[in-house]
Amino acid sequence: MPHLTYTSLLGYIGNELPAAARTKIEDHLFSDSCQQCAGKLTRLQKVLKVVTEDRSVAPPASVLVKAFDVYEKRPILARQPLKQVLAILSFDSRLQFSPMAARGVVHTRQMLFTADDVDIDLQMTPEDGDHNVTGQVLGSEQAHQSPQAFVSLQNEAGAIVEGTQTDSHGQFTFRQVPPGVYHLVFDLDSQQVSISRLELIND
Amino acid sequence: MFHQHRQVSLDPETLYLDEQISDGQHSEDDFLALESQTLVRAALALLDGPCQQLLTQLFYAEPRPSYTEIASMLALPEGSIGPTRARCLEKLMRILEKMGLSEM
Numbered sequence: 001m002p003h004l005t006y007t008s009l010l011g012y013i014g015n016e017l018p019a020a021a022r023t024k025i026e027d028h029l030f031s032d033s034c035q036q037c038a039g040k041l042t043r044l045q046k047v048l049k050v051v052t053e054d055r056s057v058a059p060p061a062s063v064l065v066k067a068f069d070v071y072e073k074r075p076i077l078a079r080q081p082l083k084q085v086l087a088i089l090s091f092d093s094r095l096q097f098s099p100m101a102a103r104g105v106v107h108t109r110q111m112l113f114t115a116d117d118v119d120i121d122l123q124m125t126p127e128d129g130d131h132n133v134t135g136q137v138l139g140s141e142q143a144h145q146s147p148q149a150f151v152s153l154q155n156e157a158g159a160i161v162e163g164t165q166t167d168s169h170g171q172f173t174f175r176q177v178p179p180g181v182y183h184l185v186f187d188l189d190s191q192q193v194s195i196s197r198l199e200l201i202n203d
Numbered sequence: 204m205f206h207q208h209r210q211v212s213l214d215p216e217t218l219y220l221d222e223q224i225s226d227g228q229h230s231e232d233d234f235l236a237l238e239s240q241t242l243v244r245a246a247l248a249l250l251d252g253p254c255q256q257l258l259t260q261l262f263y264a265e266p267r268p269s270y271t272e273i274a275s276m277l278a279l280p281e282g283s284i285g286p287t288r289a290r291c292l293e294k295l296m297r298i299l300e301k302m303g304l305s306e307m
Contacts, residue, residue, distance in 0.1 A: 051262040
């Protein structure tokens with residue numbers, strides 16, 4: 001028997017064939033074990049199942065327009081590479097002559113660092129051989145609120161010794177930091193600002 | 204582009220697409236079914252006009268028209284719809300085979 005056509009298989013599936021024709025097809029499929037026609041039958045059954053179960057409809061044009069609009073306005077979740085900025089020292093109280101400091105009345109050292117978009121004010125106060133480091137991250141005048149940052153105090157090798165989040169005023173504190181050389185790294189939203197080689201020394 | 208019948212909220216304040224689409228769970232079978240449906244519809248689009256119109260009316264029109272209505276719509280004798288349907292399906296199957304139906 002020649003191979004079966006999709007048309008004859010369709011008649012077989014739909015039970016539209018005379019008994020004799022049906023028997024011939026079954027003989028070919030099952031007694032002759034024709035793999036080629038069995039494959040055709042399976043494929044035809046699959047397609048008929050797909051079209052029978054497919055109840056999807058084309059959306060109205062207005063919905064499509066809206067969907068494209070929503071897609072185009074979707075937030076870009078992938079973060080841009082973090083810009084790394086080295087803050088530059090713009091003021092150091094130790095480099096200024098101060099009669100009060102000379103008399104030993106004031107022990108706090110004040111420093112101001114400047115980066116692209118932020119200034120960082122630092123105050124280091126010795127206490128029992130260690131140092132309390134407090135500071136404030138200051139944004140540009142246009143910014144309506146203080147920049148939020150995660151501040152990490154790193155040792156000379158770059159290992160994090162301590163970390164803290166700035167408060168609503170951009171302030172942060174590290175207490176009882178042993179003398180040594182440290183790096184302060186500020187993770188802001190768009191950039192990472194570093195203060196390199198901050199020396200905490202006892203006089 | 205097609206979508207399944209389901210409730211879709213189109214709140215202009217919501218920017219996330221996945222918040223606008225029903226949060227029903229989708230299984231891998233759902234996606235495979237959608238892929239098969241897309242393949243068959245793509246094959247249908249490659250059929251000649253009369254076959255495309257006939258199979259669309261037979262399989263996709265909502266509500267399903269009767270043979271009499273289809274015959275009237277497509278200007279065909281009602282008795283020829285069955286054989287024409289078989290011929291058109293034969294063409295559709297051949298297109299699908301070329302498109303990789305065996306992987307469906």
